[in-house]
Amino acid sequence: MKKLTLAGLCLLATQCAAPARFDARGVPLETPQQRDARMEWWREARFGMFIHWGLYAIPAGKWGSHDQHGEWIRETARIPLEEYLPLQQQFDPRHYDARAWARLAKQAGMRYVVITSKHHDGFSLYDSALSDWDMGGTPSRRDLLGELQAACAAEGLRFCTYHSIMDWHHPDYLPRRGWEQRSAEGAQFPRFVEHLHAQVAEIVARYQPAVMWFDGEWESTWTHELGVQLYAHCRRLAPQMIVNNRVDVHRGGMAGFSQSSEAVGDFGTPEQEVPAQGLPGVDWETCMTMNDHWGWCAADANWKSLRTCIRTLVDVASKGGNFLFNVGPRADGTFPPEAIERLAGIGRWMDVNGAAIHGTQASPLGAPSFGRCTSRAIDGGTRLYLQVYDWPANGELLVPGLGNDARGAHVLATGAPCAVERRGDALAVRVPAAAPDPDVSVVALDLVGAPIVYAAPTIEAPTSLVVGELEVRVSGGKGLELRVTTDGSVPTIESPIVRQLIRLTGSTTVKARAFHLGRAVSAVTERVFTAAEPTQGFDQPGSTTPGVLISAWPGDFDRLPPLPLAAADAAERISHAEFALPAALRREHVAATFQSMMYVPEAAAWVFELSSDDGSRLWIGDQLVIDHDGLHGTSAKQGELALGAGWHPVRVEWFNKGGGAELGLRRAKAGQPLTVVPTAALRAPAPPGSPR
Ligand code: FHN
Numbered sequence: 001m002k003k004l005t006l007a008g009l010c011l012l013a014t015q016c017a018a019p020a021r022f023d024a025r026g027v028p029l030e031t032p033q034q035r036d037a038r039m040e041w042w043r044e045a046r047f048g049m050f051i052h053w054g055l056y057a058i059p060a061g062k063w064g065s066h067d068q069h070g071e072w073i074r075e076t077a078r079i080p081l082e083e084y085l086p087l088q089q090q091f092d093p094r095h096y097d098a099r100a101w102a103r104l105a106k107q108a109g110m111r112y113v114v115i116t117s118k119h120h121d122g123f124s125l126y127d128s129a130l131s132d133w134d135m136g137g138t139p140s141r142r143d144l145l146g147e148l149q150a151a152c153a154a155e156g157l158r159f160c161t162y163h164s165i166m167d168w169h170h171p172d173y174l175p176r177r178g179w180e181q182r183s184a185e186g187a188q189f190p191r192f193v194e195h196l197h198a199q200v201a202e203i204v205a206r207y208q209p210a211v212m213w214f215d216g217e218w219e220s221t222w223t224h225e226l227g228v229q230l231y232a233h234c235r236r237l238a239p240q241m242i243v244n245n246r247v248d249v250h251r252g253g254m255a256g257f258s259q260s261s262e263a264v265g266d267f268g269t270p271e272q273e274v275p276a277q278g279l280p281g282v283d284w285e286t287c288m289t290m291n292d293h294w295g296w297c298a299a300d301a302n303w304k305s306l307r308t309c310i311r312t313l314v315d316v317a318s319k320g321g322n323f324l325f326n327v328g329p330r331a332d333g334t335f336p337p338e339a340i341e342r343l344a345g346i347g348r349w350m351d352v353n354g355a356a357i358h359g360t361q362a363s364p365l366g367a368p369s370f371g372r373c374t375s376r377a378i379d380g381g382t383r384l385y386l387q388v389y390d391w392p393a394n395g396e397l398l399v400p401g402l403g404n405d406a407r408g409a410h411v412l413a414t415g416a417p418c419a420v421e422r423r424g425d426a427l428a429v430r431v432p433a434a435a436p437d438p439d440v441s442v443v444a445l446d447l448v449g450a451p452i453v454y455a456a457p458t459i460e461a462p463t464s465l466v467v468g469e470l471e472v473r474v475s476g477g478k479g480l481e482l483r484v485t486t487d488g489s490v491p492t493i494e495s496p497i498v499r500q501l502i503r504l505t506g507s508t509t510v511k512a513r514a515f516h517l518g519r520a521v522s523a524v525t526e527r528v529f530t531a532a533e534p535t536q537g538f539d540q541p542g543s544t545t546p547g548v549l550i551s552a553w554p555g556d557f558d559r560l561p562p563l564p565l566a567a568a569d570a571a572e573r574i575s576h577a578e579f580a581l582p583a584a585l586r587r588e589h590v591a592a593t594f595q596s597m598m599y600v601p602e603a604a605a606w607v608f609e610l611s612s613d614d615g616s617r618l619w620i621g622d623q624l625v626i627d628h629d630g631l632h633g634t635s636a637k638q639g640e641l642a643l644g645a646g647w648h649p650v651r652v653e654w655f656n657k658g659g660g661a662e663l664g665l666r667r668a669k670a671g672q673p674l675t676v677v678p679t680a681a682l683r684a685p686a687p688p689g690s691p692r
Contacts, residue, residue, distance in 0.1 A: 026232035027264065028239055038240050039266065039283060041158065042211070044359045045111035046317050047350075050162070050287055050326035051101070052116050052294040053144070055087040055123050057331040061297030070328070071295030074121050074168055075658065078179045081169065084121070091138045096333025098144075098151035104335065105157060108343040109350030109357065112158035114213050114324060115148055117203050119162075119295075122169025126206070130199050133169050149207045158210035161203055165230075165246075166216030170195060174221050178588050189221050197233050204237045214247040218613075218633060218660040220586070224249050224262065231264040242266045244285070253613060253633020257284065267322075274312065278319035278362050285322035288312065290339055296328040303338045306345040307439040311372075313346065313357065314387045314440050318372035320362030349437065352413040356385035356442045364451035370397060371440065375451070381407060382451050386443040391435035397443060400426040401514075401522045403452030412442040420445065425454055425514075425521035454521035457482050457512040462671035465532040465605035467642045472502045472510060472529070480514040480521065490524055491515075507531045534603040535621060537646020541597035541683035549684040550574040552585060552592040557655045560615050560629045563593050573687045577679045579652055579665035591655035594663075597647045599681040605670040606643050611636035612654055613662040619651040634662040640670065647683070 021029045030038070056071045063069055063077035070076075074084050105113050118124045126145040127136035135142060145161065152159040167173040172192035176184050203209065212234050217227065227248030234243045245251050245258050245265025252259045256270035257279065268284035278284065290309070291300045304312075309325070316323040325346075327339045335343075350357065356374050363373035364382075371389035375382055382404070386397060406420040409429050413436040418429050427445065435441040457476035476482045483495040484502065491513040502510065508529045514522035551564055551571035564571060576582045579594050598620075600606065608625055610618045615629035618639065626639035654663050666674040 022232070022236075025228045025264075026236070027228070028232075028235045035266075039242065042112070042242055042267075042322065043283065045158070046322050046357050046360065047108075047110050047313060048112040048114060048158075048160070048285075048322065048324045049105040049108070049110045050114050050294075050324045051148075051329065052119065052162075052296075052326060053329045054116060054119050054125060054295070055084070055091055055121060056119070057296040057329060058087050058090050060330070061293065061295075061299055067299040068293075068297060070293035070297050070300075071116075071119050071121075073295070075177060078177075080180060081182055088123070088133070088137050089139065091135075091331065092140060093142060093144065093331065093333035094140070096142065096144065096147070096329075098147035099154065101148065101329075101335070102151035102155040102157055104340060104343050106155045107347040109347055109354050110157070110325075111358070112160055112210065113148065113152055114160040114162050114211060115145065117145055117161040117163050117207075118167070118199070120164045120166045120168055120216050122164075122167040122173075124199070126203075128199060128202060130195060130202060131170075145203070145207050159207065160211035160213060161207065161209040162213040162215060163200060163203065164216035165196065165214055165222055166219055167192065167196075175219060193226060193229075197230065200230070200234060201237055204234070204241065208238065209241065211242045211244070212247075213244050217246045217249055217251070220660070222249060224260075228264050244269050251633070253635040255633075255635050256286075257282070270321075274315050275319060275321070277366070278321055280320070280362075283322075284320075285324050286312075286316050287324040287326065289326045289328075290342055294326055294328055296330050296336070298330075303342070306342055309342050309346055310349050310439045311389065314372050314374075317357045317360055317374050318363045318367065318387065349439070353437070353440070353442045356387060356412060356444075360385065365399070365401060365453050366455075368399060377450075378446065381449055382447045384445045384447065384451075385412065386429070386445055388431075388435070388441045388443060389439075391441055392431065395431055395433060397429040397431055398423065398426045399429065399445065401454040401456065402427050402447070403454055403516070403521065404447035404449060407446040407448055409443055409445040411436055412444050413437060418443060424519055453477075454480065454514050454516065456523040456525040457514055459510050459512055459525055459527040461527070461529070463605040463607060463640050464527065464529050465640055465642050465670070466504050466506060466508070466529050467532055467534055467603065467605045468505070470504045470529060470605075472504060472527075474498045474502065474510070474512045476512070476514045476522070480516050482512055483515055484510060484512045486510055491520075493518060493520070504529055505531075532605065532642035534642040534644035535623070535648065536644045537600055537648050538597070539646060541599070541647040543597060543683040543685055545575070545684040545686070546679050547575055547577045547682050547684045548579055548594045548596040549687060550576055550582070550585065550592055550594050551687075552590055554589055555591055555655075556589045557591055557657060558631055560617060560653050560655055561591055563591060563653045565591065569688060575684055578682065579650075579663065579677055581661055581663045585656075585663075586661045588656060588658045588661070590661075591653070594652040594654065596650050596682040596684050598650045598677060599647055599683075600643045600645055602669070603644045604642070605640055607638060607640045607668050607670050607674065609636050609638045609664075609666045609674050610652065611662060611664040611666075613660050614656050616652060616654040616663060618665065619653070620648050631657055634660065636664075 061069045124134035128134045149159040250258045250260040250263035254271045257268040270286045291303045360374035372387040374385045409418040461472045483491040484498040488509040553565045610626045613634040618626040628637040668674045
């Protein structure tokens, strides 16, 4: 096949329709209405299929004595390139039937499919004009992407592509894997970026993906500036194409929401998790595996139950998000039977309940006690889809804190009508004795007008620790009376109305409830405050060395090991100005402690925020203040402690497995803004064995 030149491709790409106007970054200007129009199909879809497929499916997770590898097998099994290359000749997707895949997705109620055009191993699932590490070099030479694109079109699904920025194959990609011998001599990362842009242009020109789903953006060579350039490139190539936020470097680890107002990308990408709540006005999509691996791993039998699959879909939709559920096909092009079984089960549920997912909005009333809720506007009112996990034994569903009159209700799956009556602040829906579904039963409740939600009051305070005294603010909906108790009892119409701050001087349970026209109209909010005696500080730090003493040990950890590691005297010692990573520690397979005496200027409740990639813990004295252990991208966790004035021993434990590495510690007296702990407030201990 004649190879297009790089210049030819880019010229081809720019001839695609490009919008006339751009911002200073080269990103096409777009009004909110234009953005809504571009996102409309995606927001309506709510549910898609993720497909991780490639050469890594051939070993099926097994390499040597280990059989739990996945799509990262080249990295996790440390396979030198020359040992990985032969997989290209072994790749024989002889049973690949793209139409069957598209049908399975459609029957499951999925509206779009995102397939890996190239994962981290750099192998392209089509015959690229820009690479020989692609399907063109396999026995079948099949255009796997093209076949699926056609199948999706035939089934009325949107075809989308996942493209990894990180590339363990391309000679110009940097950094190399820490363990591999392959020389980086002559590698030019800017040349890789050109290649990346050209390959994206090639994919857009050939397959017109509706979404470009980037990933692998976390390594030190990829920057915000490069992300903006690639986003602008995509948007100019295909102005209607949607691009996720992993094109940029701000996705905040597995939580997946952009951490910067400068960040580009059209939707957030929480991974393997569902956020506690959605963010109004922010588009996001949770991606998740069906077992524990993205790529095919034959030994991974930890398949999610059908109930978990359905309830995760419901949970995501109830928070206004999309759910991208993954299948890792086998090397021969077949789906694992366990995946087919779950897709069919979800499809049976969606056949009768799909209206409660597709085209819905987030719950206007949070997560009700019986399960979840989604909603949509209907003529002159609102339809709530009550997604019931626990079917009421007494035949009555209570929907609290709702001021609307009801127009009616019915069981979505059967159409059976349900009587509705007002019960104080709640609407009571009479439901049949038997739940229509074992996992999630849906009752449609129609309201007059837009939802009038008597949200439970909020109880705001900078800390839950009472050191001396603490001011607490109770706030709630306009026009409502907020009644409060401080003895742990449930507020009644007799309880005092709160009109200003509440001053606490000891341990107190504060409960608040909204009242309207003499009746309770919200659920009860509760917050427990605990009196705390500040931990006394030392008068002296016992050291004159500013900063932090870091002790580091090599090792491949999945969680924080007991630190210091056994041979504490064998540690690598680094002095550093603050609780942060020196350049020498921005590496993989390492654990470390960061020790210092920290000066606290006054007795108070102090809030700490520990951010890390991967896991970390914060100890002050012998108290564990924050436990942020685990394998995760950069994310932060807070904790609080009552501290007296003086010097306090602080120890941070941290490890990094692979990918990016981060560590940061901030503090604030409760109610003040968090700031990095200044070097002037830190004194590093002498390394063990130093002369006294
Ligand atoms: O490293 C990848 C992983 O292999 C997989 O593709 C997931 C799916 O979003 N993304 C990255 C891990 O965050």
